[in-house]
Amino acid sequence: MxxxxxxxxxxxxxxxxxxxxxxxxxxxxxxxxxxxxxxxxxxxxxxxxxxxxxxxxxxxxxxxxxxxxxxxxxxxxxxxxxxxxxxxxxxxxxxxxxxxxxxxxxxxxxxxxxxxxxxxxxxxxxxxxxxxxxxxxxxxxxxxxxxxxxxxxxxxxxxxxxxxxxxxxxxxxxxxxxxxxxxxxxxxxxxxxxxxxxxxxxxxxxxxxxxxxxxxxxxxxxxxxxxxxxxxxxxxxxxxxxxxxxxxxxxxxxxxxxSFDWELLEYKSIIAVDKEHDLIVFSYLEYPVDKTYQDKTVLYDMETLSIQTPASTIGFRDINGQSLTMEYEMNGELYKADILTKGGPGWLDEDWAFLSEERQNELYQEFYSQTP
Structure with a gap:
């Protein structure tokens, strides 16, 4: 070397x-x-x-x-x-x-x-x-x-x-x-x-x-x-x-x-990549204010970093920890992307923002006990 x-x-x-x-x-x-x-x-x-x-x-x-x-x-x-x-x-x-x-x-x-x-x-x-x-x-x-x-x-x-x-x-x-x-x-x-x-x-x-x-x-x-x-x-x-x-x-x-606001990924999010179409896929759940949630997906062209046509993630809430791929829809057509990473406490509970501190700690402990 x-x-x-x-x-x-x-x-x-x-x-x-x-x-x-x-x-x-x-x-x-x-x-x-x-x-x-x-x-x-x-x-x-x-x-x-x-x-x-x-x-x-x-x-x-x-x-x-x-x-x-x-x-x-x-x-x-x-x-x-x-x-x-x-x-x-x-x-x-x-x-x-x-x-x-x-x-x-x-x-x-x-x-x-x-x-x-x-x-x-x-x-x-x-x-x-x-x-x-x-x-x-x-x-x-x-x-x-x-x-x-x-x-x-x-x-x-x-x-x-x-x-x-x-x-x-x-x-x-x-x-x-x-x-x-x-x-x-x-x-x-x-x-x-x-x-x-x-x-x-x-x-x-x-x-x-x-x-x-x-x-x-x-x-x-x-x-x-x-x-x-x-x-x-x-x-x-x-x-x-x-x-x-x-x-x-x-x-x-x-x-x-x-051009992307990374704080949007704090609550519940996925970063994925569509290798076939050279797109980065950012999917996230907006942080709730009144328990009203909305999925959002932003696509970026990897060569130009320009934002593509708005898209939506399919089954965002149902994507579990073992999922390696995700589906999203753009212009009425379905596409697949490889999941790179997931972030945010919303994966433990979508109502995280409204949970008591005691319940948040309980969820943490349950997660730690299952972590090698």
Whole structure:
């Protein structure tokens, strides 16, 4: 796998402070060898990764029911979508030099690499694996299928100050494309499709990739920002990337969808994609004021992001948690779309807004007890 920035700087601040504390030659004492140090680090990394993975998965489900829209591996509080996004000053752009969008083959650096631990994905019945250094956050490793191949993104190296609010990436998030026949997702044999900016609005604010979905020729990307010291996810944004065009070498920048009010999805909603007609389908139930409900559906063309003819979802209230597809009607004709995610506490009870706090808590507990 391509050598990462943290490989060239083994003495880092934070999680590797003990290197510096050990002195310039930490192997001078008898019995303390490089092999022993590597085994100690590998065991510690495995333990930390297992705990973190469980904590993240459990709390994502916990928070999604009340005020969050589920977005695959990571979710956002809906309020962050209200901001129009980061402002890139000239000083920040100069700091981000060299991370412009690109659709070029990744280089193959055969320098010595740290111990790796793969992340496995099962896509369309086939298993893929992504080799990663032991110190990477596996919860931020993503891979989806598109018509052009497997689109994937490895977690970048992070500086860990032992304080969650001060941890941040040292390299930007990058999207790669691999052949569907290639089971190893490695940058050395993949095409780099796009690299997000590292900074977002200032030298202390960083851009994060929250996850993405495959949608035929396209990918739906979700991002957010964090500022050192705050630890709060802000500036949630939604982008569309034409992966098929990018795979041909065309330099593309993901298009942002800014015309949709994301707060409409807070109460009870579905995000789906009609791959046959290249449409994004947003279906939602308006938040009730007087117990009067109305289903609404908005369609967006994935290439132009323009709004299509008004549509309506068929059987919105009857779509259960196991449904993978949904039907919608447009101009008197029925169409099908693949459900990507569902959000809002309305899926627990449509009268959520009128339930007592005690009853809301009971529903939460019932849901938690059924969640792995």
């Amino acid at each position: 391509k050598r990462n920035a943290d490989d060239s700087n083994p003495v880092m601040i934070g999680q590797t402070d003990w290197y510096a504390q050990a002195g310039k030659n930490p192997f001078i004492e008898d019995g303390f060898t490089p092999e022993l140090m590597m085994r100690i680090e590998q065991a510690a990394a495995n333990k930390s990764s297992a705990y973190k993975r469980y904590w993240i998965n459990k709390n994502m489900v916990l928070t999604s029911l009340a005020t969050i829209l589920l977005i695959g591996a990571l979710t956002f509080p809906m309020g962050i979508w209200k901001n129009t996004g980061p402002i890139h000053s000239s000083s920040v752009q100069s700091q981000g030099a060299g991370i412009l969008p690109s659709s070029s083959p990744a280089t193959n650096d055969k320098a010595i690499e740290p111990p790796t631990s793969p992340v496995e994905f099962e896509i369309s019945g086939k298993k893929y694996y992504m080799p990663l250094p032991m110190n990477r956050d596996k919860s931020k490793a993503y891979a989806v299928e598109t018509t052009a191949g497997i689109l994937w993104s490895p977690p970048p190296p992070m500086v860990d100050y032992k304080k969650p609010k001060y941890t941040h990436p040292t390299e930007p998030f990058t999207l790669y494309l691999s052949s569907k026949d290639q089971t190893e997702l490695s940058a050395s044999s993949a095409t780099r499709i796009y690299t997000l900016p590292l900074y977002a609005g200032g030298a202390s604010t960083y851009q994060y990739l929250s996850g993405f979905f495959g949608a035929g020729d396209y990918a739906l990307l979700f991002t957010y920002t964090k500022t050192i010291g705050s630890g709060i996810m802000e500036n949630g944004r939604f982008f569309i990337l034409n992966v098929k065009k990018a795979a041909t070498g065309e330099s593309l920048v993901p298009k942002e969808l800014t």
